[in-house]
Structure formats: C-alpha cells, structure tokens
Amino acid sequence: MNLMMKVLRYEIHNSIRSKWVILYTFFFFLLGYTLFSLSSDVNKAYISLMNIVLIVIPLVSLIFGAIYLYSSREFIEMMLSQPIDRKSLFTGIYFGTSIPLAAGYLIGIVTPFLIFGKVKEQTEGLMFLVLIGIALTFVFTAISFLITVLQDDKAKGLGLIILIWLIFSVIYDGIMLFVVYYFEEYPLEKVMIALSVINPIDLGRILFLMKFNISALMGYTGAVFQSFFGSTLGVLLSAIGLLLWIAVPLFFSTKIFRKKDF
C-alpha cells in the first residue's frame, strides 16, 4: 500500500501535466460555460451536460487509459526492475491515471458553476453530475486497463476499446429495447431495472433521470423505476453495481498483470 501511494504520487504528477488531461479539463469547462451562457434554462443545460458526460467520459477514460498503459510499457519495465511488487505498481498506475482524469473533469465542470454563481442553488444537481462522472471515470479506466493487459497489440487493443464503448453506450440499449419488444407479454419492469444496473452508463443515466426528468418517470412505469432507484436499497445496489464495475476489472487485470512477462 505504501509503495502504491508512492507510485500514485508520481503518476499523478505526470498525468496532471499531460496536455490531454488539460485539454479534457478545458473541454468540460468550455462545455459548461457555453451551455450556461447560451441557454437560459438551467435544466436544459443540465440535461445537455449529462448527455455529453455520459458519452465522453467513458470514451475518453477507455482511450486515455489504454494509450497511457500501452505507452508506459518501458516505464513499467524500469519500475519493475526496482524493489516494488507488481500489485502496488499496477494499482498505483491505475489510480495515477484515473484520479487526474476525474480531477480534470471535476475542475472543468465545477468552474462554470462557480463563474455563473450557481453552486449554491444547484448543489444537488452538481453533485449528481460530479459523482456520476467520477464513478464512470474509474469504471471505464478499470475496463480499459483490463483490455490493455489482455491485448498486447496496441492497434487491436484500441479497436477492442472502441467496440467496448459502442457496446456499453449504444448496443446494450438496443438489446434492452429488443427485450422490451420481444417479451412484451411479460411484466418487464424488474428485468429492465436489473439490466440497467448492470450497465454503468445506463445506471448513470437513470440516476440522473431520477433527479431531472422525474415528472416523466412518474407515470406508472416511471413510478416503478422511481420506487426502486429512489429507495435506499436502489441507491445501495446502484453504488454496489458501480463499485463492482471498478473492482472486478481491476482485480482481474491486476491478476493478469502479475503473471505478465515484460
């Protein structure tokens, strides 16, 4: 753990100065700024922000994580010739990649709120945006690391990454819609809830909907969803779902990393 913290510190130093992280931060800043200055309605700005967050964060976390890990190969070799165990090194690099991304997002998204003086009145909404964004960052960096340790070929790995992103953000929902139509005679509310807890992007989207599109969701079906996701159990299961999406890929990628030859 101690060794991990040491690696983490240096990785953060490195990533924070990366022009990509700075660009990423600036992107969210610009996004928030334009949305707030263009649209008079805060809610509209929120929904647009969230839509972009749900697309961009998984994609960037996946790609950035993979590129970073692929390009750190020599550095990892150098580090592994030092007295450090592989688990500490790997988790150190993981957090050293995901924390700067999460921090970049946090700064980028909070600054426009500060500039427009909206932090106080929008505390809850902002908290949702921030927490969901950060959770997705950790989830998709973990998935990205798993793919990267499984696939040594950089080109194939990046291809796989794009595929994974498509699956999570588009194809999965297509399958859900298919399920809805194919099994239309059955009561599907619980199945749909289960399916959406499984996909972290869907989970983030729905948690956000619960906050901002509550009126639409109060129809009969919506009320069923609301009563789950609004309950303590629902929040708990959602949180566990997200944590598992961080822990499981991280566990397996660490396992693979420990057996890897460099």
Add this chain to the structure above:
Amino acid sequence: MKFSFSILLLIILCSSINFSETIIVSKSGKVKSISAALNLANDGDEILIEEGTYEEGNIIVKKSVKIRGKGFPVIDGKGDGEVFTVLADDVLIEGFIIKNSGISYLEENAGVRLEEVRNCTVTNNRFINNFFAVYLAKTANCLISNNHIEGIKKRETNSGNGIHLWYCKNITVEKNTILNHRDGIYFEFVRHGKIENNFSKGNLRYGLHFMFSDSCEYRKNTFELNGAGVAVMYTKNVLMEENIFKLNWGPASYGILLKEISDSEISNNLFEENSIGIYMEGCSRITIEQNDFVKNGWALKLMANSMGNYFYENNFVANSFDLSTNSRQNFNTFERNYWANYSGYDLDKDGYGDVPFRPVTMFSMMVEDQPTSLILLNSLFIKILDVAESIVPAITPKALTDPKPKMSSYN
C-alpha cells in the same frame, strides 16, 4: 288595486327599515345558540355571533338573514350531519370557523350547504375537517369567496370535496384556498360559473373536477400537488386562462385531463413539472395558445380521436416529451410554437425556423406502445433512432409538424 299595491310596498319598506334587528349570540348573553337566534329572527335580520365555541350542528337557515361571526367563533358540528343548511335566499355566512361535518356514506354532509337558493354569500370563513366543506345544489347567483378550506387527508372514500356544485348557475368562486379534500373544486351540471384566483393544493383526487358544466370561466387559479391534477369532461365553451398547473405527479396525474371537451380556449396558462401537462381525449375545436409547458414528463398527450384543435404560440421547454400520440394520422394544427428541442435554422431571419419541427419522436411512440422502454429515456441509442426517424419518418405521424417553429421563446 293600485292603492293596495302601494300600501303593500310601504309595509315592506317599513318592515325592512323599522323592524330589521341585530340579534347577538354569545356564551354569556341572552341568546346562547345560533339556532335560538334563528328562531327569534325575521327575514332581513342580522345575527352576530360573539367569539367562542358553539357546539351545534344541523343549523337550518330558513330565513333570509345575515349570519356574521365576530372574532372567528367556532361552530363545531361534532361529526354529526351538516353544520349549516341554508334553505332561504339572500343568506350571508361570514367570519366563522366551521368544523366537523359528519362523514357519511349515505349523505353528503357539508360545512355549509346551499340548497335551491338564490343570492347567497359564503365568505371569509375557515372550514376545517368537514366531509364536504361548501356544497351548492340547484342554486344560482351565489358567491363563495375568501374561504380557507382544509380537510384532513384521509382515503378518497371518507373524504368529500372542498367546494361542490351540482346543478348551479351563475356562481362565482373566488380567492378560496382548498387543501386536502377529495376534489378541491367539483362542478357537475353548472352553467356560467366563474372560478378565479383560487388555490387548490394537496387534494387526494383532483384539484379541479368538472363535467357537463358548459360556459364556465377559470382564471388565475393555481392547482398544485393534487393526486390526479385537474380533470374536465363532457363540456363545451370552457375558458381557462392564466392558471397555474404544477407538480401534479403520478401514474394518472395531469396538469389537465380533457375528455370530450369542445369549442373551448386554454390560454396563457403555465404547466410546470406535471407528469402530463395536457391529456386530450375526444376533444375538438379547442384553441391552446400562449401557454408555457415547462419540465413536464409529457407536455401534451393527444389521443387519436381528438381533432380540429389548434395549438399556437406556446412555449415547450425542458419537457421529457413535447408531444405524444397514439395515431399516425393528424387532424390538429400546430403553428408558431417555440420548441426548445428544435434545432433548425432561420436563414430568412423572420424569427421562425425554415425547416418544420416534428414534435413527436420515435421514442415517444415506443413508450406509448411499450411503457417499459421509458427506462431508455435519454440513451444515446434512442437519440440515434430519433434522429434517423426525424430524417425519414416511418412510425411517427408524417403530417404532424409545426411548419413555423419559433426560434426564440415567447415571454
């Protein structure tokens, strides 16, 4: 004949001038109950009730008297029958706290009932925990104003309506606050009612509920947090303007539910954060103009059997769905509305988009068909489908467009 008529007139005048008395009711005075005062009173007299609690129900008013409370005396019906039953014209009831009319499954017991009367006024009272608060039957030309009406929220079956009108004409209901009843305001077979500046909140069923009540006007009322919003049915010539409908949430909750309404006008209202802003079924020739639809689940739900309705110059902002319908046809007109979801352009700078807007999305049709798919709201996959559909409409009604979507919102 002429002579005797003028004598009669004189007598009437004299009696009203000379013999109009004020009877004072107080706990310590000569007259200790309202019923006793009513026995003593003649038409045109005033009964003034001093401060205190009067535990008497079933007060039957058969004479045209003005009954006034001083310092809000409490009239407690003790949960048995009605508190005031008015059977005479020209009665005024003012300044009371009227409590505890009896809950009954057979009779609609009210705090104040006006039965087959004219020119009565119920004003400036507080109604607490009555089964029905104010009940008007076969009555005309009355005013119900400035009353604060509060029920104790129970189940629908043992809760009555706040202001209930049945077979009435020319009634004005204004500046009342109605909380926690079954229906806040209920009209059945009413003509020429005027409902203005009322506040109806937290009622178990509808904030306002009327049917078969033609030619009524609803102005500047606020209906919020009612179990099912506002429902109006089987009526024509309704005018609803400058009302606020908000926070009516639930599986069957509406800003307004319009069923079989025709030749009416709904304008300058605000619909905010309702599950459904306006739900229209079997409606025709309704003009819906200059309303604001903000943050509703569905701003409008338009069922197939509605036609000839005209929607123009409304603002649609931040609704999950602006419009949904179960039909692929369209017999209604949309024009010059502001749709926040519109992403077209205005090259000729006339303030209206050059490309028509399609307010019905593919996803809204899907949700109509398979409600469970609602869980995919805002998903990227759904967005892709919606964009594809808007380019080549296959499921959504082709003819349902706003050909002149406003580029910026109306104030």
Add this chain to the structure above:
Amino acid sequence: MIEIKNLNKKFGKNHVLKTISLSIVSGKVTAVVGPNGSGKTTLIKSVLGLVNQTDGEILVDGENTKGNFSYRNKIGYMPQAAKYPDNLTTNELLSLVKDLRANGDSRSKELIESFNLKSELEKPFKNLSGGTKQKVSVLISFAFNPQIYFLDEPTAGLDPISSSYFKDLVAKEKENKKTIVLTSHIMGEIQEIADEIVFLLEGEIKYKGTISSLLEHKKETKLERAIAELMSGVEK
C-alpha cells in the same frame, strides 16, 4: 553472486531458455553475447523478475527471486533504450526511485556532474535528447550504489566522452567487488571491459569462460572473430 539453476522459459510454444545453469561471480564483468533472439535479454529479465520463469531457480546472493521483490534493492538495471513518462523530470524520477529503494542515492551528485546533467534535471523527459536519456538511465542504475548491475546495451547513444567515463565507472565498480552483467553488440567494447563471457545460442549456453581463454582457444586476438568462429563452428 547470482546462481541460476536449470532455468527454463517458454513463451507459449517458443522455448526461449533451455535448462540454463549458470553462476555469475562478483568482482568480475560478465558479458552475455549471442545473436538476436538467442535469449540474452530474456535471461537478464528473468533474473530481474520482469519475465516469470517457467521452471528452475534463481538465487541472488542466496535469496530466491520467485515471489520476492526486495532483492531488487541490490540490483541496478539499465534497460535497452530507456523510455520514461513524458511529463516527469529527471529529478522527479530520481526521487521516485529513491522513494522505492532502501539505500540512498549516494552517487547521484558525482554522476550528474560527470555527465553534465545539471541543466537537464528539471526538464520533462519528452524534451530530452536520446543521448541525454541514456545518461539519465546510467544515473538511475548507478546512483543507488547497488551490488549487482545489469547493463543492456549501455553505451548505445552515448557520446565518446560519456562512453569512456562510463567504462571507467564500470571498472571502478569491478574493483569494488560488484557483480556486473552486460550485453553489447560491440565486441571491441566487451573485450575492453569484460572478464567473463557467456555465449548464448538458441536458448542454450554454448560457451562460458574468460575472454582470454576463449581467445587463446580460438587463437585470435579479436573477440569479434572468436565469436564469429564460435557461431559458425556451432552451425557446422
């Protein structure tokens, strides 16, 4: 002192090291030579723990390397063409390694001066030239005064002055009774610095002994020729 007993390494079906047994003594410079793909780097990486052995045993100063990482405190490793994170500076990297290692960077001052690295210490790696990066690599591996050195193509990219300083450094460490293992493509360089030679071919040790006895045996004065003969001799 490094002892390797019956070391095997397979990458899938590819048998890269075939039952290698070898002991490398301290106080001498041992060169591992062989054609590309003969297993030199894999052998070094096995000792470092970068490559997991299929079977066999590796002891560093009597300590088994398997599942162990603290023994690397004793090792200084200079990889072939080192690459470091773009945005880190030499100073940061040095303090990172210092953080990880038990013993301090007692020699870094001297090395920084000799290599003229002072002005480069605060620059991020992406702004450093290839030669400078190589010097940093020397710095990282020598600064902590380890007992054992693994130097993979150490002089590639070094300018002549740095290169000769480096050779002096190696000689000094040899006198300090350190264990030094190096690989190089430049046979002249090996002949200049190394005492022992391990010749690998297709994963097997084909020759092990002192350079002088190899030369004597092959009746050559240049190591390059002796090695060439060794290779062709084996092929025949």
